[in-house]
Amino acid sequence: MTSLGAVFRPQLPPERLRGVVRAADEAGLDELWLWEDCFLESGVATAAAALAWSDRLRVGIGLLPVPLRNVALTAMEAATLHRLFPGRATIAVGHGVQDWMGQVGARAESPLTLLREHLEALRALLRGERVDTEGRYVRLKGVALDWPPATPVPVLAGGQGPRTLRLTGEAADGTVLDADMTVDGLREARRLVDEGRRAAGRPGRADLVVYLHAATGPDARDRLAAELDAWGGARAEDHGVAGDAETVAGAVRRLAEAGADTVVLQPTADEPDPEGFVRFVGRQVRPLVPR
Structure with a gap:
């Protein structure tokens, strides 16, 4: 089954x-x-507000930068969302943009170590365990949630490089991939995540969430080209999609066939009609993507 989503970009006012x-x-x-x-x-x-304002919509946070957050706080907030809105919240954590982490004095010397320690402690706390750990970055003494989630909840992690992708397979329940991803890149990411999962002796298959640059409307191609230029670097043809519902759905199906479980359409920063964009995805693209 392929789930389909869209991004509310924070370049828009709250x-x-x-x-x-x-x-x-x-x-x-x-x-x-x-x-x-x-x-x-x-x-x-924003996730709490979005969940409260909707009746059935699932809401994902992709992602929370772990250098900014004490893991106990992440666990408290995640547990609260899951108890208030069971089955509708998805939490993903990650390294964060290193320049930004440096700006706030939170840049870790070893982002991989921090992410691993955060994931291990976070998943244990959300299972209702009492956690004692004395890691390089994460230190907890007898910490347990008074209100853990009533049912098990997945914790996802964002990844780009090979070592981080393997780590997400080892220590997270799923992986979030940014829009700088081609079909071939997705296949390789799936391989690395699965490799990490096998190395950790974990059964089953991890969920992969991938963002996809997308634009529709009369100026879609121009807006998408400008967006990709702003992201920088060489661009392959399948780094994004611009066009009508069938064109966009075709790009989503290709990612699903390459191993994506959820495809999240990412509008351009200058999308003129954010409400219209999510209606387009829900009403026109969704029926063309097999569930």
């Missing part, structure tokens, strides 16, 4: 979120994803 959430919920969109980008908007505050 007061625009309610209209986008309502439009997404009414259009039958599967998932709405939010970012905790410095220094724009909180991922947890």
Whole structure:
């Protein structure tokens, strides 16, 4: 089954979120994803609001930068969301943008070590365990949640490089891949995540969530080209998609065939109609993507 989502980008002011959430919920969109980008908007505050303003929409935070967060706080916030809105919140954590982490004095000397320690402690706390750990970065003494989630919840992690992708397979329940991803790159990411999972002796298959640059409307190609230029670097043809519902759905299907479980369409930063974009994804693209 392929789940389909869209991003509410934090370049939009927070007061625009309610209209986008309502439009997404009414259009039958599967998932709405939010970012905790410095220094724009909180991922947890916006997720709580989005969940409260919708009836069935699943909401993902992709992702929370672990250098900014004590793991006990991450666990408290994640548990609260899951108890308030069972089965509708998805939490992903990651390294964060290193320049931003440096700006706030939180840059870790070993981001991989920090992410591993954070994931191990976070997953244990969300299982309701009492945690004692004395790691390089994560230190807890007899910490347990008074209100852990009532049912098990997955914890996802973002990854790009090979070592981080393997780590997400070892220590997370799924992996979030940014929009700088081609079909071939996705296949390789799937291989690395699965390799990490096998190395840790973990059964089953991890979920992969991948973002996809997308634009629709009369100026879609120009806006997408400008967006990709802003991201920098050489670009392959399948780094994004611009066009009508069938064109966009075709790109989603290709990612699903390459190993994506959830494809999240990422509008351009200058998308002129965010509400219209989520309606387009929910009403026009969703029916063309096999569930």
